[in-house]
Amino acid sequence: MKLNLVTLSVFIYGVFSNKLSDELMDDWNRIASVHAAACIEETDANPILAESMFKDHKLIDEEHVKCYMKCLNEKNTFIFPNGTFNRDKFVNDIEHVTYAIIDKCLAKLNNDADLCKKSYSLAMCFSEENYVA
Ligand SMILES: *[C@@H]1O[C@H](CO)[C@@H](O)[C@H](O)[C@H]1NC(C)=O
Numbered sequence: 001m002k003l004n005l006v007t008l009s010v011f012i013y014g015v016f017s018n019k020l021s022d023e024l025m026d027d028w029n030r031i032a033s034v035h036a037a038a039c040i041e042e043t044d045a046n047p048i049l050a051e052s053m054f055k056d057h058k059l060i061d062e063e064h065v066k067c068y069m070k071c072l073n074e075k076n077t078f079i080f081p082n083g084t085f086n087r088d089k090f091v092n093d094i095e096h097v098t099y100a101i102i103d104k105c106l107a108k109l110n111n112d113a114d115l116c117k118k119s120y121s122l123a124m125c126f127s128e129e130n131y132v133a
Contacts, residue, residue, distance in 0.1 A: 033112035039071035
């Protein structure tokens with residue numbers, strides 16, 4: 001009985017809380033739209049990303065999305081030539097990214113040298129920090 005309650009709460013939490021607001025998605029899609037076509041071509045990503053990088057109010061998770069994110073980051077100069085992320089630019093350009101959020105998210109990234117994975121993990125962390133119920 002106890003276990004069922006826990007399972008149920010986890011289920012309800014999962015269903016109702018992991019969502020992004022329309023406002024946030026619009027904001028991100030607007031930034032992405034400038035380079036979406038070029039980055040889709042460069043990374044073989046699904047062309048559906050040109051419309052939106054979100055599905056069911058979550059960041060799309062599929063194979064080519066990670067490098068698509070890296071491409072967008074590079075084209076928007078969110079990544080320095082030395083491969084580190086430009087905190088100030090993220091905070092200045094994306095309304096929903098604050099210094100508190102980016103510092104927390106950067107701290108969560110592992111030392112993986114793969115910028116595709118890092119770019120996706122960062123975007124996922126940004127979105128998780130902005131989930132609404
Ligand atoms: C990478 O480049 C940026 C901008 O020039 C600089 O601020 C940062 O300290 C550099 N990071 C590393 C690890 O070299």
